[in-house]
Amino acid sequence: MTHHYSEDDLTLYYYGEGRRRASIERHLGSCAACASLYREIAGTLAIIAAPEAPERGDQYGLEVWQRIRHKLPEQEGPAWARHWAGLFRHDRFAFAAAAAMLVLLAFVAGRVWPRQPVGTPAPGTAQIAGGGAGADVGHRILLTSVADHLDRSERVLTDIMNAPARGDISSAQRWADDLLDTSRLYRQDAMEAGEQSVAAVLDELERSLLEIVNSPSKISTADLEQIRRRIDAAALLFKVRVMSDELRQRESSPGGALPRTSTRKTT
Amino acid sequence: MDATEAAAVLARARQGDSEAFRALVERHSRSVFRLAFRMTGNEQDAEDVVQESFLRAYRQLGRFESRANFGTWLYRIVANCSVDLMRSKQARHDQVRGDSLDEAVELPATDTPGPERMAHSAEIERRVQAALNGLSPLERAAFTLRHYEGRSIDEIGTTLGLGTSAAKHSVFRAVRKLRVALAPLRSQES
Numbered sequence: 001m002t003h004h005y006s007e008d009d010l011t012l013y014y015y016g017e018g019r020r021r022a023s024i025e026r027h028l029g030s031c032a033a034c035a036s037l038y039r040e041i042a043g044t045l046a047i048i049a050a051p052e053a054p055e056r057g058d059q060y061g062l063e064v065w066q067r068i069r070h071k072l073p074e075q076e077g078p079a080w081a082r083h084w085a086g087l088f089r090h091d092r093f094a095f096a097a098a099a100a101m102l103v104l105l106a107f108v109a110g111r112v113w114p115r116q117p118v119g120t121p122a123p124g125t126a127q128i129a130g131g132g133a134g135a136d137v138g139h140r141i142l143l144t145s146v147a148d149h150l151d152r153s154e155r156v157l158t159d160i161m162n163a164p165a166r167g168d169i170s171s172a173q174r175w176a177d178d179l180l181d182t183s184r185l186y187r188q189d190a191m192e193a194g195e196q197s198v199a200a201v202l203d204e205l206e207r208s209l210l211e212i213v214n215s216p217s218k219i220s221t222a223d224l225e226q227i228r229r230r231i232d233a234a235a236l237l238f239k240v241r242v243m244s245d246e247l248r249q250r251e252s253s254p255g256g257a258l259p260r261t262s263t264r265k266t267t
Numbered sequence: 268m269d270a271t272e273a274a275a276v277l278a279r280a281r282q283g284d285s286e287a288f289r290a291l292v293e294r295h296s297r298s299v300f301r302l303a304f305r306m307t308g309n310e311q312d313a314e315d316v317v318q319e320s321f322l323r324a325y326r327q328l329g330r331f332e333s334r335a336n337f338g339t340w341l342y343r344i345v346a347n348c349s350v351d352l353m354r355s356k357q358a359r360h361d362q363v364r365g366d367s368l369d370e371a372v373e374l375p376a377t378d379t380p381g382p383e384r385m386a387h388s389a390e391i392e393r394r395v396q397a398a399l400n401g402l403s404p405l406e407r408a409a410f411t412l413r414h415y416e417g418r419s420i421d422e423i424g425t426t427l428g429l430g431t432s433a434a435k436h437s438v439f440r441a442v443r444k445l446r447v448a449l450a451p452l453r454s455q456e457s
Contacts, residue, residue: 008439015413017420043453044446048395050415053304053313060300061293068292068318073326075283155330171428 004031010038014045104235139193143251146186146198150244153179153205157237160212161228169224170217176209183209201243204234277337281328288328292321295338299345305415306349306408308396316352320345346408346426353404391452398448402441405429409437410445 005013005024012018013025028035156179159172187202211227219227231237279287296317303316324344331340399407408427412418418426424434 007443008435011439011442012420012435040453041442041446044449045414045442047391047449047452048399048414048445049392051305051308051392051396053301054310056297056300061296064296064317064321065289065292068321068325069285069289071318071322072285072288073322075281076326076329158330174430174433175428 003027005034005037007037007041010034010041013038014042104238140251142186142189142193142195143247146190146202147244147247147251149179149182149186150201150205150240150247153183153209154237154240154244156212157208157231157240160224161231161237163219163224165221165224166218167224168217169212169215169219173213173215173217176212180206180209180213198243198247201239204236205240208234208236273337274333277331278333280325281331281333288325291324291337295341296321298338299341302342302345302416303349306346306411307353308399312349312352312356316345316348319352320348323348343426346412347428350404350408350427353407357404394449394452398445401448402444406437406441406444409434410441413438 005020005027009018009020009024013021018024028038152175156172156175159175160169163169163172183202183206187199187206190196190199190202208227208231211230215223215227276287276290280291299320300313300317303313303320304310307313307316320341324341327344331337399410402410405427409423409429412423412426413420420435420438421431423429423438424431427434427437429437
């Protein structure tokens with residue numbers, strides 16, 4: 001039986017993409033039906049020439065600037081600052097802000113509280129701590145990867161916090177879905193490396209990502225508000241940001257890659 | 268403006284220096300307009316997209332990662348502003364858009380305009396434009412990026428915030444619709 005290529009295969013072939021280009025090329029030489037379909041697709045696409053954009057002069061940039069200069073909005077600061085400021089700007093978030101402040105104080109206290117002596121490894125870190133330079137490199141890689149992951153997650157959370165009511169959150173959901181699996185793996189790695197506070201933040205992050213993924217794409221105002229409240233209540237954006245900054249500082253400081261020995265949770 | 272100078276201007280713009288942002292606007296406006304025109308197919312819409320894109324870029328400069336390329340970041344903003352504008356236009360003028368698609372599909376194959384009515388190439392352009400207007404905003408954006416801009420499927424996905432599969436299928440749906448809409452034109456050509 002002769003195998004024919006689909007219109008989609010031939011479209012990709014026309015654009016120089018797809019994995020079976022060589023076999024499609026051979027096939028088109030011997031299959032009249034596919035060759036005809038390909039000619040039809042190529043003929044249609046060849047008709048569609050790029051439109052000539054009207055010319056814009058050298059002063060166009062200046063004209064654009066004159067049009068927008070009085071409309072420039074306030075710049076958004078870093079996401080965590082934006083979010084934090086927002087908490088206090090709206091009365092409706094007053095309760096959440098108060099709760100978040102308590103959580104924040106506990107978080108900061110957890111960071112500055114005297115830790116166990118460095119010589120006492122946390123459970124699960126013996127293997128890495130005993131691995132010498134190689135383990136240190138491995139640990140730095142973990143810190144860098146988790147920091148990148150937290151940055152990406154922060155952007156998804158920010159998108160959700162800024163999503164319009166009754167909007168479509170499907171692109172944020174796809175992104176959250178991609179991050180979810182990675183987050184689980186990093187959390188396990190962090191646990192094994194004795195990074196309890198990192199694992200705790202990742203655990204909270206996972207719960208929010210899961211909630212985003214499992215919500216309807218055309219989300220109702222109430223559902224969106226509920227997700228936002230949970231993110232607020234956990235001060236999640238703030239924690240993600242602080243943890244990311246801390247990991248980046250540790251990865252660049254001598255000996256900073258050593259695992260945190262405190263098992264105190266960040267909440 | 269060399270790379271070091273461009274980085275310094277960008278850093279100042281990120282700190283809220285509007286004069287530095289002005290330099291970025293002046294540098295990128297023409298390329299932003301070209302892309303916006305290709306995406307929307309309409310001069311006035313393209314101007315709206317240019318304006319909205321720079322305002323959005325200014326607002327979001329804090330999110331821009333300094334190690335990324337500003338042009339690439341701005342390109343994404345322009346593409347997405349174009350999609351947003353087409354979506355809002357579609358919502359307002361759904362009926363009008365439907366009419367123009369119907370027109371493109373239903374024009375009889377024998378309706379070749381004579382030289383006295385219109386140049387043949389102008390007629391082709393008009394029908395192509397009508398066919399493009401029959402695409403959904405996302406299909407049109409994905410098709411524009413693939414066909415006019417020469418972007419790969421992966422790049423289209425990144426630009427529009429889609430997965431590779433969704434980007435690919437947006438292009439496929441666009442091509443299928445265009446084949447149907449432009450079939451009469453092709454039969455005239457052959």
